[in-house]
Amino acid sequence: MLSYTYEVEVPTPKERVIDLLSDPFLLSGVFGHVGILQAFDQNRQEFVSPDSLSSPATRFKVLYVIGTPDTKVYTSMGEMAGPELSVSGVTYKGFSYDNKVKWTLNFEVKSVKPSVTHVRIAVSTDYDTSFLDRLTGKKQFNLAEHIVKAHVVPYLRWYFRAESLSLDIKPVLKFSEEGILGDLLPKVVRSIRDIEYGVVVIEGFEARGRMYVKGGRVVEGEVVVNGERLSGPEAIVQLLHVQSGAKVSVYTVDAWPAIISVLSRAGSRLSTEKPRQSTGEARQPSEGSNTA
Secondary structure, X not given: OEEEXXXXXXXXXXXXXXXXXXXXXXXHHHXXXXXXXXXXXXXXXXXXXXXXXXXXXXXXXXXEEEOOOOOOOEEEEEEEEEEEEOOOEEEEEEEEOOOOEEEEEEEEEEEEEOOEEEEEEEEEEEEOHHXXXXXXXXXXXXXXXXXXXXXXXXXXXXXXXXXXXXXOOOOEEEEEEEEEHHHHHHHHHHHOOOOOEEEEEEEEOOEEEEEEEEOOEEEEEEEEEOOEEEEOOOHHHHHHHOOOEEEEEEEEOOHHHHHHHHHHHHHHHHHOOOOOOOOOOOOOOOOOOOOO
């Protein structure tokens, strides 16, 4: 088994990074050698095309493609599992049905600053080394290093984009605790009572998502629990029955500076615009009219 690790800082908030890394369709494209063909349906207990899903799970039937335009190309059917969410990050795993390739990719995500995230990428691969050496024409080909250096890092460095609109909103952490999700929610409800605008972030093994706060109560949000999406203010009630571990953080935000920022930018833009000229003919005053 070969392993490789790499660390990089991304100029994006942690929540945004986790959102993108938790998208299996996006990440399979970043890998460069994995194509999702079908997703596992929990209700039907079989792989189906994504448009036929009724209850999605974090399990996929994939096509592995290893090689380059300059070498022979190896293809094989297999599976990929993920994202597996933990308090520290996101994990994906996979294997080919012919047992020639097996791999694990883990992202450890840590907030350095409100707008900077430290990402540690760790890949472990187990495969027939002689098989890949013959395929690539390279001796001691390190597939783990290749996945990180040739695919994941270039994506983070050149193609990963933060939010295009930057507002002057600085979230302030009011509450954060790890434990059984259902036991933490009463504390969350108490902590949001005096929050005008805020967000509740849930990061767990079986549940993850966000709930948005306005006027001291949850008014909107979406949380995924074991592949099932819960939305709306009723989600917090359903989460009371979740007995798995999670980290729950409550942030409050002062929206007024953001409003001032938007209005200021709009005002600056409008002040540079020239007044529109009338396209009609100027109206002449009629005789005898009072122009005083």
